[in-house]
Every structure is written in C-alpha cells, then in structure tokens.
Amino acid sequence: MIMTYLEAIADAIRVEMRTDKSVFMIGEDIGAYGGAFKLTKGFLDEFGPQRIIDAPISESAIIGAAIGAALNGMRPIAEMQFMDFVTNGFNQLVTVAGTTAYRWSIPVPMVVRGPSGGGVGANPFHSRNSEAWFVHATGLKVVCPAFPDDAKGLMAASIRDNDPVVFFEHKGLYRKIKGEVPEGEYIVPLGKARTVREGKHCSVIAYGSAVHMALEAAAMLEKEGIDVEIVDIRTLVPFDEDSVLASVRKTGRAVVAHEAVMTAGFGGEIAARIADKAFQWLDAPVKRVAAFDSPTPFAPTLEKAVLPNAEVLAHTIRRVCSF
Amino acid sequence: MIMTYLEAIADAIRVEMRTDKSVFMIGEDIGAYGGAFKLTKGFLDEFGPQRIIDAPISESAIIGAAIGAALNGMRPIAEMQFMDFVTNGFNQLVTVAGTTAYRWSIPVPMVVRGPSGGGVGANPFHSRNSEAWFVHATGLKVVCPAFPDDAKGLMAASIRDNDPVVFFEHKGLYRKIKGEVPEGEYIVPLGKARTVREGKHCSVIAYGSAVHMALEAAAMLEKEGIDVEIVDIRTLVPFDEDSVLASVRKTGRAVVAHEAVMTAGFGGEIAARIADKAFQWLDAPVKRVAAFDSPTPFAPTLEKAVLPNAEVLAHTIRRVCSF
Amino acid sequence: MTKSKASVCTPDQQRELLRFMLMAREFDTAMLRLYRQGKAFGGVYSQLGNEAVSVGSAYALDRRNDVLFPMHRNIGGHFVFGQSLDQLMLNHLARNGSQMRGTDGTGHYADPALRIYGNVSHLGAMIPVAAGFSLADKLRGITTVSMTYIGDGGAQVGEVHEALNFASVHKLPLILIIENNQYAYSTPNSMEFACENLSDRAIGYGMHGVTIDGTDVELVYATCVEAVDRARRGDGPTLIETRTMRMRGHAEHDDFAYVPKELLEQWAKKDPVETYIALLDKRKVMSRDEATVLREQILADMIAAIDRALEQPWPNAEEGLKNVFMSEQVGG
C-alpha cells in the first residue's frame, strides 16, 4: 500500500497497539487533537484515553512515566511534540533509561519518538537533529528512518525491542516521501543497514533526510558517469559497521552525510571507523557533508546556507572521485 | 608556585574575582562548606555571600540564573557539584545559552564548571565524561584541561571569554596532579593545543585525563624505541585543528585518546578530521582509545575494564607503529 | 477573582492603555490578514482575548529600569516598551534588517536598549533567565523588576518550579504571570493540572500569589503595580494567574474544533478591548467614535509596516554562517 512516511509510522503503531495490549502512547495533544502533526489522528477513538494519554507539558514526567511503565511490563511510546523538547526530559533518558539494563538487568522497552530536523522554515527550536547525543549516552538505541517502509518496520521493531529506543522522524519527510509499505505486521530489524542504490565509484553513508539528498546527488552524478552507492544505515545504535565497511571496501571511496551539524556528529564516528577499518581499501580521504555548526536559522535563505544539500554532496563526491 | 590541579582552578577564579567585580559564583554548597571538593574553600570569607551564592538543588535555575546574569553584564561561574548533574540543566545550556550569540548578538559570558570523569570508584552517576554533547550542541565552548597551569590559564580565559564555556575538570586529577603554576593573572588562550611531548613515530591526540594516560604510555614505549608525540588539545571548542594536523603530518601516525565512551565521542571527530585532512601523510590507520560504550561501573574491577588505560593505549600505538 | 471598581488610572493612562490594547488587537488583525494571504512566515500566534494581560502588566513597569521577558502571546508588552512597528514586523517576518538577522523570527528577538528580551520556543526556559537578570542587578545594589509570562500549559514545566523557588529564596524582584487562557494547544485545564488556581502554587514557594480576571486591563495593571511595589520593597517575587480565553486556535493553522462554541461565546462577552472601549466611552474618557478612528489608524500603520517589511529581501545567506560565537563578532 502506498503511504507517506508519516502514515507508515502511524500504521506501525496502530498495528502494534492492536496486537499488543501493553503498548500505549503518551504525549502532548496526541488525543482528541491527534498530535501536532496529526500522526495519531483517530487513535483516541480506536484505543481510548487509557492507551492514548494526553499529558501536561512536562517532558521529564512523560519520559519518566514511560520508564516507570516500561519497568512494570508495558511498552510505552512517548511522543515529543518536537524532538527539540527532549532537552527538557534529557536527564530521564540518559540518566535513568540508558543505565537500567546495565545496572538492573530489567528491560525498559519504550520508544521516545517525535519529529526532528530542519529545512521546513521552523526555527532554531523546532529543527534540531540531536541523535548523536543519544548515541553517546550509552544504553539507548537510536533509529533514523528515511523511507516509509523502513519507518514502519523500524517503528514496529523499536516497540518490540526490550531496550529504550529514541526514534527520530524527520518532519520534512512526513508528507513529502511516499512509498509502498507492507500491510499488517511488518518488522525491519534494528541494526541492519540498507543499500539504497548500488554503485561502484563511491559509497555515500547516510541516514534520515540525508539519504534523499544522496539519491538526488547520485542522480545528478549519474549523468557525469559517476556511479554512487548509497548505504542507508537506518539505525545508529546498533550500527551496522559490517555493511558500511563492505561497501567502502568495494568502492574504495566514502562520503558520510547527515543533516545534523558536522562537529561531533555521528558522521565523525562513521568516518573514523571507515578510515580505521577500511584504511587499506581507501583511494581517497573520507569526507563528510553535514550542517554548518550553528543553530538552524529561521529565514529560508539562511537555513538553506546552513543545511547540507545535494549540490554540496555531489560536489564532495566529485572531489573524492577525482582524488 | 607548585599547585594541585584543583588549587590552580581555585586560584584562577580567585584572581579573576579580585580583579573583576562582575565575576561571581553560584552553586550548591559552595559557600560555608567550600564545595563538595573544597574548591571554593575560603571564598565565602573573602568575597561574601553576594558573590559566592549557595543555591538550592536546581541545576536549571542555577544555569538559567547564570545566563540571565550574563545577559545583564555579569560573568557568572556556575558550579555543578558533579558534572553529571548538568543533565538536569541541559536545556538551559543547549537551548538558551548556546543560541543567544547567534540569535541576539548579545554576549553570554559565563562558565559552567565542575568535576567530571571516572576512575575514582564513584558510580555511574558521578563519573560521566559528557563533553561531546556540548561540542555538538553549537554555540558553547568546551574546555578540558589536563595540567594545573593550563587549568588555571584556561579557567581565566574562560571567565574572560564572551561566550558560554563548559569547563570540565577531571576529578581524578584534582589532587593527584601537581605542577608549577604562574602566580597572579595568567591566561592560556582558548583554542590552542599544546604539544606535551615531542616525538617522531606516532602522534597521540588527547585531552583531560587521557593526556596523563598518554604520558604513561609514552614512557613505556620509550624503552621500546617508540618515540611518541603527545598533543593535548586542551579545548574541544574552539578546536586547534592546525596543530593536530601538523603533528600528524610530521609523524605520519595518529592515535586519538579520551576517557569518554568511544562511540560518537569527540575522538571520532578528531580521527575523522585527521583521516580526511592528513590522508596523504598517514602511514597507518588512525586508531582510537576510549572507554567501552557503557555507563561507568562502580566496582573497581569493572571500572578498570571499562575505562581506557595506558597499557591499552601503548598496545594501540605499537600496532599503529608496526602497521 | 476580584473586580476593579473605580479607575486606578488617570484619563491619560486610560487612553494609553486602550491605545496599546488596540495595537495588540490590530497586530493580530494584520497578521491574520497576512496569514490568509499566504505571506506570513512561521506560526501566527494570536493573542486575541489576552490584550489586557500583556498591556496591563507591562504598563505597570518602569520601562527605563525594569525589564520585560515576553512570551508568544504578549505582543502588547512590546508596544508598551516602545518597540517600533517596523522592527517588530521585520523580526516577525525574518527580513533583512531584522535584529536577529534572520536567524530567528516571531517575537524571539531581544532589544537591550528597550529592555525587551524575547523568548525561546521551549516553554518556561526563560523564567530562570529572567530571575538571573534581576539577580545581576541585585548584586550591584539595584532593584530591577523582571516581568515574564507562562501559559496554563507551560506552568507544568520543571524549570518553572526551579525558577520560582530560586527567586523566592533570593527574594528576587521577579513577577511571573501565568496566563491561564483555558487551553494549552488542544489540552484543556482539566488535563493540565488538578489544583483550583494556578496561583495556589505561590504558597509552596513562600511568595505572594493571586488569581485575577485577565480581561480587565485596569485590574491587571493595579495587581501588577502592587507586585512591582512588593518587588521594589525587597519582598520578593509574585505569582499572578490571569484568567482569559484563547479566542483563536493555538496558531492559525489550528481550527480549534476542540473548543466548545459556548465557551467562546461566553468569553466573547468579556472581550477585553470591547469592554474597555465601552467603559471609556461611559466614563467619557474617550468616545466610541474616537476609539474607532484610533483603531483604524493603528491598523493602517500596521499594514503599512508589514508592507515595508515585505519589501525587504530575505537576509543574505552568509548571515547564517557567522556569529555562532560572540568572539567572531565585532567587539566580541
């Protein structure tokens, strides 16, 4: 069935909630209103206020309550109205959720999810890509889907996972990206990259919105005879290092791309691993394409300048290929 | 004058407070008690309760009040009793402090400082190395001194800086590391690395406690004829890329070391930049030595296994040198 | 809730209060018009029904010495504090020449010369900051009253608690107005908190607290004057809950179907602008006709300022690639 990225996520949650009574949702305005992005539209009617819980504006309480419910055998899904607001519940995620399995060997099966990312003229406080913080926190799984089918399958896998998962949905993809999505139960296991495009000249390692940027760049370069391979890592934790290295060993070249700011982003981790473990296969330095190290600005002219784009990526791939 | 790392930091603050009335401190138990680590011992007597402000246990209020005071022309120094508790004031730092210069062009001259790091048998909540979060946040300067003189000079520079600085003091170095420290006003500018040891076979890029680990490893390897160069980057933001690259171009080999967990740590950023920008000079892959991706455990046997150490670093340097 | 009887304001003050309320009201009219033309940029947050709060409260401050930290439904305060229409429109539309250079928009700007410090989106985050602003002056021996705002929804954020407690322990001259407009986005009071009055929280901080009708501009003003006096005397912060109704959606994209019609009708009778026009007419301070003329003039000015702002180009792309740190900035 053809679905948008947003519909696919909603579909995953709906299917899981139908089959597993322990799954419930908690967040701001997710009930009667159906959520700021209408992702939970109709959920209140189907599942009732016991399982679609409208919460006060209290991100710490929302995440903390989800942790407590998870400790008590439920599988809560906590919505951040915008992922930016996770900074208000940051302590709960990194201090409590991320350390529980290690310390207590008790599962905390929960998902914290919400819209992240820029490019839609929001503002510095509605556009952040903060996935790297959670990767570095330890004990949290981190998921960043790029396509509707993956968004569905990874969401279902995240809900079923026994560890806390931070699930980044890119708001720019919500309604822009459509695709065929399997109906009913559908799982894409966490920790497996997906080769989105086969190519022989250069590997682009990307996730989230950057995968679409990579597809655009690849299309541009195809005309120039540059054949780009695109590996969508899909989950940052667990990280499918083998697939990434396999691709780079094949092409001998790599560019890492993400929308988050460059410095200390997950791209540094990926590039460092490639440069270390595929050293002998590399014909060119591993380059990164990412946002300028600033907040995401409001005016479209500025935002365009700060965020990475297909032109810059294509240019970088060209440089790497002619190295 | 010979001072401990802790005394040097206290000295910097004392000197700056004597010369600049706009500098004040705020934190928990920093007054009569002199702080959990006694860093502010005697400060209340010298500067009075107006400038040494004991605050309630409210990290958001402490950091937020510091931001407000900084906006209003003061130069506050906010103490986190342990740097781990910055997660409770995280939103203030990354959302407010880090975006103000960009949005408002108004200085927020403040320092958030406190003890971080492990190896002293604290527990998962008193041992975190979280500097990479703040590097990735944008708009925050990040300082991690390794020696008493640097600790003093960088603290003074941080206080005088017009941007918010997150200053990580390693609690394991507080009383263990002593050294000659210039008396009176002393500034070490932010953004300049320091070559702690000259060598020709391999560069170790490190900061904080890892610099001492590197010195230990270098001493071990010296006997084996491996001559290690150690670059202490001292500040993560701004990052002295030139010095790092110059060293690697010279030695042709690099190992990056920090105590923070490896994945998505600042070491990935450093390694990625080296692998990119010194590509043609590299005779071996850039390796990293860092903590295992877990919380810092409590029992000494476990903590020792999780944190990096000089043996592992030496072993890694050996591998890189024999590549 | 108490109701004001005789006016606490001089006729000049009353006319000024009305003028600022009309500016707030017509700002909304103008922005709504822009939104419908598809030319607005970012969310358009109406303050319809809240004019008396934003105007009456800011009006109680000494704008040369005190400081205003407005939130997203406080455009009236910007006017009281002397912000120009042009600057406001440039900031809202993120155009070239705006104080924020396009890095941010809406009412998020700061204008230190006018002693206005805008908000960030994260609700409650600026309250400790406002407290700290006053703290700085307290250390200098000066009393600077900081006034700031939070919604009935935002009042549940943890930082609000920390900031209020901190301000009360340090007896800081902070005034926090909880603008209870019945809804937080789609969420009604009943799902946000379980206390009777949000000002009941004051006792837990050992500070003065009061709940008032937020549609009565003179009551808001008088209550804030008392709070300002208390702050200046060194008696610490005040928590004021103002009861109003958010008469439009959360932002203009929201059709607020979740709000019962009767509730809107009931509150429409208490429209703060219309009732004040009627009152001043009755008091013979300003006639209805004069008010209408004034209002039309204000709207015309707004639209002209919007048109001027729209003529400005978007800021240059390079503005986004600098000034992340003050040390990069001239004089930084």
Added chain:
Amino acid sequence: MTKSKASVCTPDQQRELLRFMLMAREFDTAMLRLYRQGKAFGGVYSQLGNEAVSVGSAYALDRRNDVLFPMHRNIGGHFVFGQSLDQLMLNHLARNGSQMRGTDGTGHYADPALRIYGNVSHLGAMIPVAAGFSLADKLRGITTVSMTYIGDGGAQVGEVHEALNFASVHKLPLILIIENNQYAYSTPNSMEFACENLSDRAIGYGMHGVTIDGTDVELVYATCVEAVDRARRGDGPTLIETRTMRMRGHAEHDDFAYVPKELLEQWAKKDPVETYIALLDKRKVMSRDEATVLREQILADMIAAIDRALEQPWPNAEEGLKNVFMSEQVGG
C-alpha cells in the same frame, strides 16, 4: 504538626516496627564501623534520626502489591520489604553476587521480586518513574501504590514538580514523602526554600498534603496508612513532609561542622529509636532489656553479613563489558 496519642498498632506491630527501626539503626552502626576500618566502598549515608520515616512509611504498604522506590536514607524500608542482609551488603559493597553485578552500588539496586526499585544519584529523577510504575497498573485496572522519597533539598528539582503534577492530574496512587531533615548537604532549609511547610506545595497540585513529626514512627505509619487508603480509593497522590534532623554529616566524610551543636542536642532528645524503646517499655509491649538483646543480635547479624560480603571477591571485570542492552542479555 500533630502528635499521635493512643497507639494505632497492635503489640505485634509495635514490636515489628521497633525491630525494623533497630535494624535501620544498627545498619548505620555497622556501616560506620566499616567506614572507620577503611573497608566501606562509596559514600556512607547515615539515616540516623530518620528511622521512623523509612520504617513507618514502608510499613503502611502492602508489600505483595505495592511498590517501594527508596532513596539514600531509607534503609529501613528495604528491611520492611524483606530484603536479606546478605543481598544488601553485597550491593552496598559491590561484591560478587550482588544483584547489580558491581555495575552500581549502595542502595541503587532493584529487586523486582521484592518490589523494591532503588534510586539513581540524580535527586528527584525516580519520582516520575514511580508515578509511571503505578500508571502501568492503572491501565491494567489494578491499584498499585508507589511510595517514594525526596529530601528537603531534592524537593527543589524540576522533575519533582512535573511528577507531582502529572500524578495528580492522572490521580495516580503515588505517595511522596519529603524527608525534611533540615539540611541538604551543607545547605540549611532557609537557603533551600522560602515556604513554611514543604507540604504547602500539595495545594498547588490539587493533592492532599501534610507535615508531620518524622521521629514518631506510629504517626508516620498512621499518616501513610491514610495516604495509602486515599490512593486505593482512587483519590490520587499524597505529599507528606516529615520533619527530622540529619544527625550525622551528609556522608561520613563530612564532619558537619556547619550544623549548630544546639540543634543536634535538641533533636537528640527526640531520637526516634530511643523514644520508641521507652514508649514500648512504658506500654509493656517490650521491655528495655528485651530491646537491648534484640538490638545486639541485630548488630551481630549485620556484622556477620558484612563479613560474608567482604569475603566475596570483586565481580569479574567482564561484567562491566556486557549487558548495556537487554538484547545482549539472556532472555532479552
């Protein structure tokens, strides 16, 4: 503050309460001894003076159905909930065989079988978690009372506010005891908050609140029984402030020179254990001599358990290198 008169407890209950308090008291004696021998590991946080709170509160719960989230001065509750001395000592000393495998220590462990969930160091962080635990059962149609604690200092943390408000809106069966022992580390009440009673915060959440003498174990018990009843009836959370004195330093490294001697002397007269021994003697429920024998036996048991724990090696290094995720664990 109200004082209990006639006992609400049967003689058996009274003897049990005393036994648990003696266990709490002698746990401190044993740990202090260990500390002085240089064999303790991590901070040693005495609960001297707080025994009546931790015992009386936990004793009000149904330990097969309710759940305890203790904080760092609540060792008494662990005993009430049936934790074995050996397990406690292994956890405190982080030895091989401890439930946390050495990853963490002190009272931070969880024992789901006993319905005990320990704390993290970050004050206040477990309160929303405790609320969420009850929420899960509420969704299943079960009422599980969660009892948790915070200090007079920790009560200022933002998460406490969010959790209490959340629990009250959802009428969750949560009981939060604010253990006001006059100090937060070195910081006295006067520098922590400005309200009269910390239970005054209850009204701001629309929940029941009360401040009581925390040295009277039967009063604590009776107050908590009421709170448990309220929770079971579906009438939501309760906030109970207990007034006690922290009779030692923050942890044993702290000489608490900042505490006025007279304050300690004054509170020493209200020692919860000694006064209860005297009361039971007077009531002829248990003689002073019997109490002394019991106490000595308890201390001997503690020391034996410590000795057994100390004989255990540190956990194997590999324990640190696994189980960051459940998916790595057997059955995960």
